[in-house]
Amino acid sequence: xxxxxxxxxxxxxxxxxxxxxxxxxxxxxxxxxxxxxxxxxxxxxxxxxxxxxxxxxxxxxxxxxxxxxxxxxxxxxxxxxxxxxxxxxxxxxxxxxxxxxxxxxxxxxxxxxxxxxxxxxxxxxxxxxxxxxxxxxxxxxxxxxxxx
Amino acid sequence: xxxxxxxxxxxxxxxxxxxxxxxxxxxxxxxxxxxxxxxxxxxxxxxxxxxxxxxxxxxxxxxxxxxxxxxxxxxxxxxxxxxxxxxxxxxxxxxxxxxxxxxxxxxxxxxxxxxxxxxxxxxxxxxxxxxxxxxxxxxxxxxxxxxx
DNA sequence: CTAAATGCAAACGGTTTGCAATGCT
DNA sequence: AGCATTGCAAACCGTTTGCATTTAG
Numbered sequence: 582x583x584x585x586x587x588x589x590x591x592x593x594x595x596x597x598x599x600x601x602x603x604x605x606x607x608x609x610x611x612x613x614x615x616x617x618x619x620x621x622x623x624x625x626x627x628x629x630x631x632x633x634x635x636x637x638x639x640x641x642x643x644x645x646x647x648x649x650x651x652x653x654x655x656x657x658x659x660x661x662x663x664x665x666x667x668x669x670x671x672x673x674x675x676x677x678x679x680x681x682x683x684x685x686x687x688x689x690x691x692x693x694x695x696x697x698x699x700x701x702x703x704x705x706x707x708x709x710x711x712x713x714x715x716x717x718x719x720x721x722x723x724x725x726x727x728x729x
Numbered sequence: 730x731x732x733x734x735x736x737x738x739x740x741x742x743x744x745x746x747x748x749x750x751x752x753x754x755x756x757x758x759x760x761x762x763x764x765x766x767x768x769x770x771x772x773x774x775x776x777x778x779x780x781x782x783x784x785x786x787x788x789x790x791x792x793x794x795x796x797x798x799x800x801x802x803x804x805x806x807x808x809x810x811x812x813x814x815x816x817x818x819x820x821x822x823x824x825x826x827x828x829x830x831x832x833x834x835x836x837x838x839x840x841x842x843x844x845x846x847x848x849x850x851x852x853x854x855x856x857x858x859x860x861x862x863x864x865x866x867x868x869x870x871x872x873x874x875x876x877x
Numbered sequence: 878c879t880a881a882a883t884g885c886a887a888a889c890g891g892t893t894t895g896c897a898a899t900g901c902t
Numbered sequence: 903a904g905c906a907t908t909g910c911a912a913a914c915c916g917t918t919t920g921c922a923t924t925t926a927g
Contacts, residue, residue, distance in 0.1 A: 654806060655806075656804040656805070656806050656807075657804070658802060658803075658804050658810075658854075659804075662806075674845065674848060674850075677851070683844075685844040685845060686844060696831075696833040696834060697822065697833060697857070698862075699862035699865060699866075700822060700831075700857075700859055700860065700861055700862055700865070701859045701860040701865060702822075702857055702858075702859045703825070703858055703859040703860070704857070704858040704859065705855075705856070705857050705858075706806075706854070706855075706856040706857075706858070707853075707854075707855055707856075708853070708854040708855075708856070709845070709848075709850055709852070709853050709854075710850075710851050710852040710853075710854070711848060711849045711850045711851040711852065712848065712849040712851070713848055714846075714847035714848055717847060717848070717849060718847075
């Protein structure tokens with residue numbers, strides 16, 4: 582869960598990115614907290630440890646990470662983009678109540694290829710929306726309370 | 730392909746929406762041109778026939794349509810939202826070259842339900858990104874030209 | 878006459894840009 | 903010194919908001 586500076590440097594090196602304090606901290610945050618943060622989430626998290634940090638630098642780093650393929654922007658019908666560290670093919674579930682975003686596994690299968698014959702598929706985003714397990718349980722509990 | 734005013738009025742009525750000139754024209758546009766337009770696309774299309782039209786009214790109508798369930802906003806990693814008239818469950822393919830958005834059929838099957846046990850799924854967005862057939866063919870043609 | 882619908886202008890908020898300041902080798 | 907990185911302030915742009923005006927029943 583916790584990554585050493587050396588590991589983070591090594592990680593960036595693999596993607597041909599020069600390490601800098603900001604980049605290492607953003608990468609560390611992304612790796613250790615798989616929360617699909619917005620640029621602002623990252624900014625707010627880092628501002629304590631880098632008081633001079635600017636939002637621009639966060640955007641710069643995220644753009645670089647995106648270009649180099651470390652990170653993937655996802656838009657979940659919100660106005661802000663979120664950033665997902667690249668891992669296995671997976672889907673996203675966004676809870677409309679708590680706002681949490683859950684990853685869930687996907688077999689590497691496409692829905693129907695027939696129509697897309699001749700198309701080059703470079704990326705697939707599978708986004709589910711609804712109510713997560715936890716929030717469903719809370720709803721159930723409140724209903725029970727009301728009954729007494 | 731072409732809808733009469735009466736048909737459009739009937740359509741709105743089903744969704745409990747009072748017909749107004751703007752709403753009827755937007756609905757007509759959405760039904761007759763399945764291009765997943767942005768609010769601005771719609772505004773630009775209508776401004777000729779309604780010179781006093783404001784963007785606000787387009788947003789108002791789209792918000793109403795969304796609330797009533799006529800239309801579904803989709804965000805395809807762009808800054809603007811697009812609006813999709815609700816039809817069968819289908820996926821979207823966005824071409825990175827021409828920018829066109831293609832619908833493609835999906836069997837109504839979910840990837841892996843196991844993880845999402847206890848979750849309430851209200852909506853599923855399947856977005857593919859890449860190069861469409863037409864653009865692929867153009868690329869091929871250009872390559873052939875270069876060879877001579 | 879009343880309520881709904883429309884439109885204008887300003888505000889909002891996430892992101893981008895231009896450029897100056899700073900840091901690194 | 904020279905180049906990359908960072909940071910500030912302003913611009914940008916899609917969208918929202920407040921409110922005044924117009925329209926429709």
